[in-house]
Amino acid sequence: MTSTPSNYLPDPKQLGIVAVGFSLGQGKIGVDAAPKALIEAGLFTQLSDDLDFTIHHDGKVHDYCSVIPSSDPPLHIAGGKAPMLNPRTVSNVTREISKQVYTQAAAGRLVLTLGGDHSIAVGTVSGIHKAVTERTGQEPYVIWVDAHADINTPIVSGSGNIHGMPLAFLTNLASAPKEDPEVFGWLENTHKIDPKKLVYIGLRDVDKAEKKILREHGIKAFSMHDVDRWGIGRVMDMVMEYVGNAPIHLSFDVDALDPLWAPSTGTPVRGGLTLREGDFICECVHASGNLVAMDLVEVNPHIEGEPQIVQGLGAQETVRAGCSLVRCALGESLL
Numbered sequence: 001m002t003s004t005p006s007n008y009l010p011d012p013k014q015l016g017i018v019a020v021g022f023s024l025g026q027g028k029i030g031v032d033a034a035p036k037a038l039i040e041a042g043l044f045t046q047l048s049d050d051l052d053f054t055i056h057h058d059g060k061v062h063d064y065c066s067v068i069p070s071s072d073p074p075l076h077i078a079g080g081k082a083p084m085l086n087p088r089t090v091s092n093v094t095r096e097i098s099k100q101v102y103t104q105a106a107a108g109r110l111v112l113t114l115g116g117d118h119s120i121a122v123g124t125v126s127g128i129h130k131a132v133t134e135r136t137g138q139e140p141y142v143i144w145v146d147a148h149a150d151i152n153t154p155i156v157s158g159s160g161n162i163h164g165m166p167l168a169f170l171t172n173l174a175s176a177p178k179e180d181p182e183v184f185g186w187l188e189n190t191h192k193i194d195p196k197k198l199v200y201i202g203l204r205d206v207d208k209a210e211k212k213i214l215r216e217h218g219i220k221a222f223s224m225h226d227v228d229r230w231g232i233g234r235v236m237d238m239v240m241e242y243v244g245n246a247p248i249h250l251s252f253d254v255d256a257l258d259p260l261w262a263p264s265t266g267t268p269v270r271g272g273l274t275l276r277e278g279d280f281i282c283e284c285v286h287a288s289g290n291l292v293a294m295d296l297v298e299v300n301p302h303i304e305g306e307p308q309i310v311q312g313l314g315a316q317e318t319v320r321a322g323c324s325l326v327r328c329a330l331g332e333s334l335l
């Protein structure tokens with residue numbers, strides 16, 4: 001297999017992996033088991049043997065126990081609809097993740113983070129943004145592939161689940177709440193992204209307040225309506241044209257795929273991408289030569305999916321789909 005040269009990585013075959021066994025950005029257990037399931041399905045072997053990566057991984061799936069407080073009551077925010085859930089836990093854990101991905105990215109490696117729920121992106125996007133900007137002088141764009149916009153502020157969130165909020169903190173639309181300034185108080189300016197450097201693909205379950213945020217900040221978004229209208233090929237042309245030649249952080253929530261392809265996830269929404277459309281997004285990002293980091297999140301092997309899906313198969317299929325997305329972003333091609 002011939003490999004695509006990288007515009008931002010000194011040696012594109014050096015891969016740093018961070019395995020994040022974390023689920024407290026939302027309420028369902030099981031999403032913390034995803035890294036183990038992905039590794040057991042052979043992901044690392046596929047990346048090293050088939051795609052020739054040298055993997056830098058500490059051999060652990062991190063549970064971050066040492067930074068999780070013994071008590072973490074819901075945080076009521078003035079004017080908020082619902083209190084923030086597990087606020088200090090998610091803040092402390094994402095701070096650790098941020099340091100881990102920073103170290104990998106500062107060493108010039110491509111960084112793959114296996115989640116975990118999507119709250120972990122507060123850590124991955126911040127750490128990558130800081131390291132890549134320092135190392136290359138260019139701020140990365142974030143391509144967020146998801147059924148959901150994950151940009152609720154703590155004031156407008158209807159659930160209080162932080163996996164629906166990471167982009168609000170990362171874009172500075174929300175900052176450390178005055179009720180507890182320690183919560184995400186560690187985020188520095190160098191960690192944060194310009195909302196104009198964010199592009200969504202696959203949206204189809206966007207809260208009312210989030211729609212307002214996207215409109216008011218002119219955030220680029222390709223919903224499933226756009227995929228239906230233009231086809232994934234034209235959508236990716238538009239995405240890549242928007243991103244230009246900047247470094248790319250791809251944050252892929254498996255729930256962007258239709259539940260037919262990825263049933264084992266905490267907040268499935270029908271009418272999503274096919275597996276091939278998801279793979280195609282990843283192939284296009286790889287072909288740009290600009291990928292510097294990828295997250296794969298929200299695979300929940302404990303959820304079996306719709307009853308019509310044969311018991312056990314849902315989880316297996318979702319894990320297989322996750323492995324396929326990662327391989328495509330990291331250079332697997334059909335021919």
Ligand SMILES: NC(=[NH2+])NCCC[C@H](N)C(=O)O
Pocket residue numbers: 117118119148149150152157158159160161163164165205207253255266267298
């Ligand atoms: N990463 C996810 N699966 N996010 C789902 C978010 C759902 C909803 N918008 C919320 O804020 O609670």
